[in-house]
Amino acid sequence: MRGSVPTTRCARGQASGPGENGDVVDDRNSPAVRRRDLLGLSSAALAGAVSVTAYRGLPGAPALAATPGPQAAPHEQEAEVTPPEDLMREHGVLKRILLVYREGIRRVEGGGSAPAQPLNAAARIIRDFIEDYHEHLEEQYVFPRLREAGKLTDTVSVLQLQHRRGRALTGRILAATGRSGASGTHARRSLVADMAAFIRMYEPHEAREDTVVFPAFREVVPAKEFLELAERFEDEEHRRFGRRGFEGIVDQVADIEKTLGIYDLSQFTPAR
Template identity: 30%
Template structure:
């Protein structure tokens, strides 16, 4: 993708999108594997993935997109008002979807395989939702930002996104989201070719 030439914030955003995409892909593989009775370990892995999403993309990434990138783009051009408004609504919808997935996972853990189809439907729905959301940001917002934002806009945005750090960085290693991300990726079942 040609976007990564103007700003270090764009590099950070694209990298964080790739991380979330890998987590969502892993969620699909895990929920599919649950049908074969992989049980508690898969449920724990799914819980870790949902925790990662709720703590990093939902608490750090999305608020910064809205506060810095979307706000500056709206200041520079009215052309993106509807899209940034829609993306902000999607950020809220994504948060609600993650909570719904957490509830569906708890119900599955408590009631068993009869509730697996609802969890699976929720995971697949979230994956479709996120893919569409990511596409809108990367195909409309990032190119628009490269076109309309000023050097001073980028200095502020780059600084804000450069500060994106794991919110648990100062805690013990076991609580570190980067470590959690690596653990999730290493533990995920392999994608079937």
């Protein structure tokens, strides 16, 4: 979704997992299917079924083979996945990284060492996918439109400040989990404090965007422009992160979770 892809990110069209020094290692070549293409095909098939059913209900209508109706226009096919939906999916990636940070905090506070490689890989996803891509889209397209409309201007100012503070925290987390590592007691405490501050800020940050900011953005952008933005967002995603785009990033996060033993969803279910 942004400029060149850093060498630590997976190659285009491939899935990945953390390797040595926390690098993300790529080992798959599954073909990509655009999310909106699937939705468009489903919408077209449904439209055809409705068209045939309605015709057969007319008095005296001759029998017809079940043929699909006219396909929807390209923009109509893609209208199912909107810019806020894309941004909210990306918030799902952020939420899962926050769980990775929580696991790092739990291990250090339990007397263990910091799991430097997976934490570093997680922080690089925050830097590359969340900060340099996701937040860039918000700052380029979402926040300016709200300011122009005079909506949520105070909230937008706070969110942008939090973006800057988040980048500072990520920089320190990357440094602390690099090759030198957070070996000393003071370094480990600083790492825990930075991850805890990141979690505390971004949980309300993303919740406010999902429930207030993105709905307001939808209200101030005309429908035609909304559809154009949806296509622009996806094109930028694939330009930056390869053919698998979002799906490839999700695979990277899953591999980090597996490394830390927190991938299995059932482990978070209370016993009663």
